[in-house]
Amino acid sequence: MFARGETIVQLMERLAPKHYAVPDDKIGLQVGSVAKEVHKVLVSLDVTPAVVEEAAQLGAELIIAHHAVIYRPLAHLRTDTPAGALAASLLRKDIAVYISHTNLDTAEGGINDLMAEALELKGRDVLEEVHxxxxxxxxxxxxxxxxxxxxxxxxxxxxxxxxxxxxxxxxxxxxxxxxxxxxxxxxxxxxxxxxxxxxxxxxxxxxxxxxxxxxxxxxxxxxxxxxxxxxxxxxxxxxxFGLGRVGTLPAPESLDQFAERVKTAFGVPFVRMVGDGAKPIRKVAVLGGAGAKYVRHALFAGADVLVTGDIDFHTAQDALAAGLSIIDPGHHAEKIMKPNVAKWLAEQLKSKGYETEVFASTIDTEPFKLR
Missing domain, CATH: 3.30.70.120 (Alpha-Beta Plaits)
Known part of the structure; x- marks a missing residue:
């Protein structure tokens, strides 16, 4: 017996209820239909042409992704544009796309909890309350x-x-x-x-x-x-419930040592660091994705360092002046959700007697390369 798409969506909304999302976030079913039996599901951070091809090769009828495939309003659906071509490919292959974004960031067991656990943070609290x-x-x-x-x-x-x-x-x-x-x-x-x-x-x-x-x-x-x-x-x-987490390390360590911890935890080859490498670190704020606007939240929480992506030059300067260190592992560190969400969903389906298989995408959607 295979689960219908609606059932899989219900399970995802049990993990990450839609009302946990920030206002106007682009979540939910974005392409295709879930009114069908689903034999295989692919869990991905992003939906790119390579991910769509991966889903097609697997025989997956549903992609569950974190980042929206339709984020900005479409003025048209032309197949000679990247967005139009991607949508056309999904529709031709009859692959539906369901998005779980800031609701998955906010949820217990979601991306921010996964990142905090990977860093071994104890006594965790929410960085910014959403719900x-x-x-x-x-x-x-x-x-x-x-x-x-x-x-x-x-x-x-x-x-x-x-x-x-x-x-x-x-x-x-x-x-x-x-x-x-x-x-x-x-x-x-x-x-x-x-x-x-x-x-x-x-x-x-x-x-x-x-x-x-x-x-x-x-x-x-x-x-x-x-x-x-x-x-x-x-x-x-x-x-x-909210975005980001604040917690303490098992024992203090230098910012340089902590930077190595972050690289290992998130499987990234490098991080950008703001602050003195010898500075002792104990209290940590972490937020998946782009967290530049959460510097003041981290300061208010008394964090020694903020771990987040997409930090710009002026935000880094302001944080340094305020005494807050920053470790930027990149936006793509959110890839931690792929194996963990796939495992959770597979266990939920199995416990209900469904044969639907769940796979974590193996496609690297990181757009930045080092030279």
Whole structure:
């Protein structure tokens, strides 16, 4: 059994929900259709003619990429232009393209977490907040016989977290009353007779991101035909998601030593460095892609160094004057997403019984060469 494209997209949006993206980011399905069975998926950083040919040779019907294939508005779709020719090639080969960009940067387990993990950063926090999970209070009334079943189900679905504490709930015993009318099929009691039964009022916290999943799990585990429950919006801040990460190295090291760590972690032949090579480095800010505008965020976070790409001359001067070192491994360091996203997606598909194969692109889309 092979997964349909819509199913694969749903899985990707579980890893990197679309609402995690920054405003106006070009994400989602950009070329082709996912209303079909997909036998093979190719995960790539970019979509270039070489990547399209790689997908065609593999027999992949879907490319999942980080960088948009259509980023700037197209005034026309002429096949004698690079953009038009690329789109025409994809359509001829019936290869769809789905983009997961800043939502994948922001997501837990996404590009910025992968980069932070590769650098072995501890105690990580978000560099710039993009989205905060709204919190809700779920209150559901459960017969004593099914209390543990319902509570376990909502916890397994993602409810009950307060900070680093899981399985948080409050439980009060009481008496529930109801009168089953004609057409009802009561789990307890009989039609036409007022029923009193011992119930437990179960209260727990539900983040907005898993609200539908938690309610579905609760209803499935609950024995009643009609479940009495309430969901209250709370004026409390939930978990924050955002761009970049800030964390600490296991032990201090010089900027020169750290530069070698960055080269190894991201598999790049060189880095550009701003700062004194002997400077001790402990607190690190990292942001995939182009991070010149995040220098002030790194300074505010107290970072000794910012690891990011596409740093320009004047930004480097300003950072140096402010006492912030910079390591620039290039925008292409985001290639770290290819094997990791491919592995995650393959595991998700396999766990659901699908035979769809997932491949990480082997094409090097780095445009810069050293001479």
């Amino acid at each position: 905060t999970d709204r919190l809700f209070k779920l209150v559901v009334f459960v017969p004593e016989t099914h209390h543990e079943k319902v509570r376990s189900a909502v916890f397994a679905a993602g409810a009950g977290w307060i900070g680093n504490y899981s399985d948080c709930s409050f439980n009060i015993e009481g008496t529930g009353t109801f009168l089953p009318r004609e057409g009802s099929k009561p789990f307890i009691g009989k039609q036409g007779k007022l029923t009193e039964t011992k119930e437990i009022r179960l209260e727990t916290i539900v983040p907005s991101s898993v609200r539908k999943k938690v309610i579905s799990a609760m209803l499935k585990a609950h024995p009643y035909e009609e479940v009495a429950y309430d969901l209250y919006a709370m004026d409390l801040k939930g978990r924050s």
